[in-house]
Every structure is written in C-alpha cells, then in structure tokens.
Amino acid sequence: MSDAVSIVELGPRDGLQNEAVALDVATRAAFVRALAAAGLRRIEAGAFVRPDRVPQMAGSDQLCSTLTADAALLGAGVRLSALVPNLKGLERAVAAGVREVAVFPAASETFSRRNLNQGVDEALASAAEVCAAATRQGLAVRGYVSTAFGCPYEGPVPVAAVIRVCEHLLAAGVHEVAVSDTIGVAHPGQVRDVLSAMLTAVPRERLALHFHDTRGTALANVLVALDAGVRTFDACAGGLGGCPFAPGATGNLATEDLVYMLQGLGLARDIDLDALVEASAAIEEAIGHPLPSRCYRATLASRRVRSR
Amino acid sequence: MSDAVSIVELGPRDGLQNEAVALDVATRAAFVRALAAAGLRRIEAGAFVRPDRVPQMAGSDQLCSTLTADAALLGAGVRLSALVPNLKGLERAVAAGVREVAVFPAASETFSRRNLNQGVDEALASAAEVCAAATRQGLAVRGYVSTAFGCPYEGPVPVAAVIRVCEHLLAAGVHEVAVSDTIGVAHPGQVRDVLSAMLTAVPRERLALHFHDTRGTALANVLVALDAGVRTFDACAGGLGGCPFAPGATGNLATEDLVYMLQGLGLARDIDLDALVEASAAIEEAIGHPLPSRCYRATLASRRVRSR
Numbered sequence: 001m002s003d004a005v006s007i008v009e010l011g012p013r014d015g016l017q018n019e020a021v022a023l024d025v026a027t028r029a030a031f032v033r034a035l036a037a038a039g040l041r042r043i044e045a046g047a048f049v050r051p052d053r054v055p056q057m058a059g060s061d062q063l064c065s066t067l068t069a070d071a072a073l074l075g076a077g078v079r080l081s082a083l084v085p086n087l088k089g090l091e092r093a094v095a096a097g098v099r100e101v102a103v104f105p106a107a108s109e110t111f112s113r114r115n116l117n118q119g120v121d122e123a124l125a126s127a128a129e130v131c132a133a134a135t136r137q138g139l140a141v142r143g144y145v146s147t148a149f150g151c152p153y154e155g156p157v158p159v160a161a162v163i164r165v166c167e168h169l170l171a172a173g174v175h176e177v178a179v180s181d182t183i184g185v186a187h188p189g190q191v192r193d194v195l196s197a198m199l200t201a202v203p204r205e206r207l208a209l210h211f212h213d214t215r216g217t218a219l220a221n222v223l224v225a226l227d228a229g230v231r232t233f234d235a236c237a238g239g240l241g242g243c244p245f246a247p248g249a250t251g252n253l254a255t256e257d258l259v260y261m262l263q264g265l266g267l268a269r270d271i272d273l274d275a276l277v278e279a280s281a282a283i284e285e286a287i288g289h290p291l292p293s294r295c296y297r298a299t300l301a302s303r304r305v306r307s308r
Numbered sequence: 309m310s311d312a313v314s315i316v317e318l319g320p321r322d323g324l325q326n327e328a329v330a331l332d333v334a335t336r337a338a339f340v341r342a343l344a345a346a347g348l349r350r351i352e353a354g355a356f357v358r359p360d361r362v363p364q365m366a367g368s369d370q371l372c373s374t375l376t377a378d379a380a381l382l383g384a385g386v387r388l389s390a391l392v393p394n395l396k397g398l399e400r401a402v403a404a405g406v407r408e409v410a411v412f413p414a415a416s417e418t419f420s421r422r423n424l425n426q427g428v429d430e431a432l433a434s435a436a437e438v439c440a441a442a443t444r445q446g447l448a449v450r451g452y453v454s455t456a457f458g459c460p461y462e463g464p465v466p467v468a469a470v471i472r473v474c475e476h477l478l479a480a481g482v483h484e485v486a487v488s489d490t491i492g493v494a495h496p497g498q499v500r501d502v503l504s505a506m507l508t509a510v511p512r513e514r515l516a517l518h519f520h521d522t523r524g525t526a527l528a529n530v531l532v533a534l535d536a537g538v539r540t541f542d543a544c545a546g547g548l549g550g551c552p553f554a555p556g557a558t559g560n561l562a563t564e565d566l567v568y569m570l571q572g573l574g575l576a577r578d579i580d581l582d583a584l585v586e587a588s589a590a591i592e593e594a595i596g597h598p599l600p601s602r603c604y605r606a607t608l609a610s611r612r613v614r615s616r
Contacts, residue, residue: 184606187572188531213524216565216602217572220527223496246609250602257524264495264525294524294558298492301554 005267006042006232008142008178008208009035009255011283013044013083015240017056018251019287025059027286029066034279035237036078039271040255044081044102048089057083061096068097081142085116090130094137101134103127103174104144107162108151111182115146124165128172135173143169144210148179149186149194152245159197166202176208178234181221183245184214188224195228208232211253213292214243218253219261226265233258238280238291254293256280273299313575314350314540316450316486316516317343317563319591321352321391323548325364326559327595333367335594337374342587343545344386347579348563352389352410356397365391369404376405389450393424398438402445409442411435411482412452415470416459419490423454432473436480443481451477452518456487457494457502460553467505474510484516486542489529491553492522496532503536516540519561521600522551526561527569534573541566546588546599562601564588581607 012032016023023031032045045067046060060082067073067080081100084090093101105123106112112120131141147154148162166177179198186194191209198207209225209232211218222233239254256276262268277299284291291297320340324331331339340353353375354368368390375381375388389408392398401409413431414420420428439449455462456470474485487506494502499517506515517533517540519526530541547562564584570576585607592599599605 187569189569189572189574213602214606215568216521216527216562217569219524220531220569223528223531243606243609246606246613248612249606249609254524260523261495261497261525261528264497266497294521298522298551298554298557301551301557304556305554 011237015236018241038275047083048092064096100140102142106146110153131172143174149181178208180210184212210234239293256295319545323544326549346583355391356400372404410450414454418461439480451482457489486516488518492520518542547601564603
C-alpha cells in the first residue's frame with residue numbers, strides 16, 4: 001500500500017452544518033475554492049437535505065451546480081461530493097452535476113431511530129437503494145457509519161455491529177466506508193482494538209476514519225490508524241462544527257492539526273498549510289466565533305508575534 | 309519496565325505562572341489539595357523566583373510551608389516539588405520544607421541568554437551548583453530541558469545539544485530530566501526521531517517528556533513516547549497556562565486529555581477524572597477565562613446535557 005494519505009475535507013458540509021449561523025451560497029463557494037487552492041482534492045461541498053430542517057445547507061443545489069461547472073476545480077482534479085439522505089436528495093445531486101454522493105446509516109439502533117427516523121436495517125435498505133440508483137448513473141458513493149465508536153444513547157457499540165454495517169454498504173456498492181466517531185469518545189486503545197477486528201472484514205483501501213476531537217484524542221487516533229495501514233481521514237478546516245451531543249465541546253478533527261502532524265511524518269506534502277489557515281480565517285470571520293483548531297490558532301498567534 | 313505511568317502535574321506552577329491573573333495562596337493551596345484528591349501524586353506547587361518579576365508565584369514560601377506540613381498530603385504519599393532558579397531559591401525551598409526542586413536550563417543558546425540571562429554552559433554550571441547543594445541537604449532534583457524540540461529564536465535544535473544538556477544534568481545528580489517542547493512544535497515524527505537518539509544516552513526511567521498542545525499534537529506525541537518506553541509525562545489540569553511565544557495559543561498538555569487517553573490504554577487507573585474536572589472547574593472560576601482542555605470541556609458539556 002502506498003504511503004499517500006488522502007484527506008476528505010468536510011468543512012463546507014459537516015463543519016458548516018453544525019454551526020449556528022447559515023452562510024450564503026457565495027461565501028460557501030468561496031470557502032470550497034479556497035480549500036481547493038490549499039491543495040485539498042476531496043471536498044464535501046453540501047447536503048441535499050431539507051432546507052427547512054437544515055438551513056445551513058440550503059442552496060446546496062446552486063452551490064454544487066456552480067462548483068461542478070468550475071473549470072479551475074475540474075482542472076485541478078478536485079473531487080466534490082455531497083450528502084444525500086434518499087432518492088430525492090440523489091436526484092437533486094445529479095441535477096447539480098455532483099459525481100460523488102454520501103449516504104449515512106448508523107451502527108446503533110437508538111441513534112438510527114432518533115436521528116434518521118429509521119432502524120439500522122431500514123436505513124441500510126434505503127442506503128442500498130440510493131447506492132443502486134447512483135451507481136446506475138455512474139456516480140461514486142461513500143458511506144458514513146455513524147456512532148461506530150460509541151452511541152450517545154446506548155454507550156459502547158459492538159464492533160460486530162459496525163462491521164455488519166460496513167459489509168452491507170460495501171456489498172451495496174459504496175467505494176469507501178467512513179467509520180465515524182460521531183460523539184468524539186474514541187481513544188487510541190479503542191481504535192487499535194476496533195481496527196484489528198475491522199481490517200479482517202474491510203479492505204484497508206476501502207476504509208476511511210472520521211474522528212471528532214471532542215476529547216482531544218483525534219490526532220492520536222489517526223496515528224494508531226496510520227500504523228494499522230489506514231490512509232484516508234476526514235477533517236474540517238479550522239475544526240469547524242461542534243458536537244450536537246455535547247454543546248460547547250469541540251467537534252471534527254481540524255484539517256490544520258491533521259496536516260501539521262502528517263507533514264511531520266513526511267505525508268500530505270501537497271497541502272499548503274498557510275493557504276489552509278487563510279481559508280479558515282475567512283470562514284471564521286463569516287461564522288463569527290473563534291475556530292478551535294490548535295494549529296490554526298497557533299499559526300495566527302505566531303503571525304501576530306512576527307508582525308510586531 | 310513496568311507499565312505504570314507517572315504524571316507530573318504542573319498546573320499550580322507552570323500553568324498558573326503563565327496566566328495573566330495572580331491567584332492568592334489560599335486558592336492555590338486548595339487547587340493543590342484538589343489535584344491530590346483526584347489521585348495525582350507528583351505536583352509542582354510553586355516557584356521560588358522573584359515575586360516582582362513573576363507575581364503569579366508570589367507567596368510560594370507560605371504556600372509550600374502550608375502544603376509540606378499537611379498531614380493528609382503526606383499520608384497520601386503526594387510528592388510536592390518547586391522550581392528554583394538559583395541557590396537563593398533553593399534556600400527558600402528548603403525553608404518551606406520542600407523535598408524536591410527543579411532546575412531549568414535550555415538546549416538552545418539564544419533562548420538561554422534571552423530567558424535565563426545566561427548562556428547554556430553558564431546555566432548548566434548554575435544548575436549543577438543548585439543540584440550539589442540540594443542533594444547535600446537530601447533533596448531530589450528534577451531538571452527541565454527547555455527548547456528541546458525547537459527554539460523560538462533559532463528554530464530547530466540539534467538533538468545532540470539536547471542530549472548534552474541531559475547528560476550534564478544527570479551527571480550533576482538530577483534524578484529525572486524533563487525534556488520540554490517549550491513552544492509546542494513537536495510532532496510524532498520528530499518525537500520518534502529524537503527519542504531514538506536520546507534513549508541511547510538517557511535511561512528511559514530517568515526521562516520525562518513535557519509537551520505543549522499548541523499545535524494539537526501533544527497526545528499523539530505521548531503515544532509515540534509510550535511506544536518507545538517512556539513512562540513519565542508532565543501535564544497541567546484543564547490545560548492551564550498559555551504559550552508566551554504565541555499569545556492566544558494553547559499551552560501545556562491538559563491532564564484531563566492525557567488521563568482520558570491513558571485510561572483507554574488501561575493506564576493511570578488511579579486518577580479520578582471527575583475529581584480532576586472539579587479541580588479544574590474551581591481554578592477556571594478563579595482565573596476567569598475558559599480552560600482549553602478538550603476533555604475537560606466535553607465533560608462539562610456532557611454534564612449539562614445530562615442535567616437537562
């Protein structure tokens with residue numbers, strides 16, 4: 001397996017979706033373009049969900065139409081994706097020219113029922129339906145597996161349940177499962193254990209890991225996963241997006257922190273950390289509160305010191 | 309080597325010393341007692357420096373006199389230490405009943421001259437003098453090695469320079485060198501390289517690592533060091549204390565984050581994380597701004613959710 005690491009940038013989707021303020025389409029398009037300019041090549045740009053329920057993702061149709069027609073992004077080889085909850089969402093994604101969509105079942109029953117209004121099996125059936133329709137139309141499909149390291153209602157989630165969801169998704173045709181620590185409880189000991197079980201069932205090149213930094217362990221978790229051979233990681237610029245299950249706590253792993261660690265390991269050399277900080281600074285201004293990424297904040301602070 | 313991990317809690321000293329507000333002795337004594345109640349057994353309580361220069365550490369004489377005479381702390385086996393810059397500071401520490409002191413040379417010349425008003429060799433000679441006087445009086449001595457992973461003025465610091473300072477300190481009689489990432493630039497790739505060189509010269513049971521979380525890598529660094537056999541780590545409750553070289557950035561590795569990760573690895577089981585969060589909550593109130601520890605913030609946020 002190659003040493004190349006792939007970062008899936010979720011700031012414009014998972015990040016902004018969990019911010020209090022809903023940004024307009026122009027601001028979000030500029031954000032995606034700035035992320036691409038920083039060297040990110042896989043960017044989830046929007047979500048084809050109900051705008052009355054998730055106003056932060058309203059206008060994803062227009063946003064994605066603009067971006068998928070952007071010659072500069074296409075020329076740079078940027079892969080844009082969007083979240084789709086069902087066939088209706090898929091239709092909208094296709095209309096907007098999106099070539100990769102993401103489905104998002106969960107590994108725990110209570111979370112699935114409360115957050116998706118479907119049990120796990122029902123959600124898997126619905127994901128398989130989207131998957132079939134998408135692949136028929138030549139789209140790639142990514143599958144998030146929520147609550148893979150813990151459920152806000154049930155607590156620990158058996159790894160067998162996580163593997164089962166992964167296997168269903170892969171059988172349905174997803175090219176990659178993003179095994180997700182939705183509530184940010186995963187720690188290196190657990191990641192080591194989960195991966196040693198999971199990698200017997202899921203090929204490592206089909207596995208992405210999605211960590212939240214809610215308890216500060218996200219980078220240490222990535223390190224363990226790298227040692228186990230995983231090479232794809234989700235992150236949000238600036239650490240955008242909080243944790244809906246612990247309001248006030250930190251959410252997604254910050255792309256800056258991830259890139260800083262990876263570059264120290266000789267990886268992700270094609271990302272321009274300074275340009276990434278610029279992309280985050282612009283979106284911080286727009287959302288109106290300080291972004292939590294440690295590396296982002298240290299970079300800004302060092303610049304202030306140098307410019308004195 | 310045993311699996312037992314030792315945490316050296318520096319909140320009352322390195323943490324509070326780098327906060328803007330100077331807390332009174334009673335508040336600091338209560339903090340130390342709360343940390344001991346949470347199970348921490350090595351706590352740096354104060355610094356015998358000039359109160360006109362470091363008002364945050366004023367009253368360390370009274371603070372340490374009170375704490376070293378506290379039967380409950382003694383009975384629990386709590387080891388208290390204090391920072392001493394010179395023989396005068398050592399005298400004050402001895403008078404206050406302190407049984408362990410810490411000296412703090414640096415590995416880079418410019419930092420040493422600007423921050424200690426002495427070159428590296430001069431600072432080592434002065435540390436050796438303190439060391440000799442302390443050991444004559446039966447005190448244990450710890451030696452911090454500042455700027456071991458990078459210097460705010462010189463940038464990268466050769467590992468040979470770090471090893472040289474460690475060897476001088478060990479020869480002078482320190483029982484432990486705390487190799488310190490003063491500016492928070494260390495990342496796992498570097499820690500792996502530095503340790504592989506350093507462990508040929510410094511016995512691992514004499515080595516402690518002192519990380520700052522300025523760029524989010526502190527826990528990942530600890531993980532690499534654990535794999536290399538290091539078992540002693542410095543931390544500050546709540547992530548107290550900023551970074552004087554990047555104002556506004558995060559400082560010391562937070563004890564809560566460290567304990568959360570260690571307990572997930574089956575280590576540090578004797579620390580009560582909830583009690584530690586209580587200790588931090590009281591000091592957060594006193595310093596008047598939110599503490600940055602991810603795990604601390606997530607614990608508080610989860611409590612609010614549960615109590616709704």
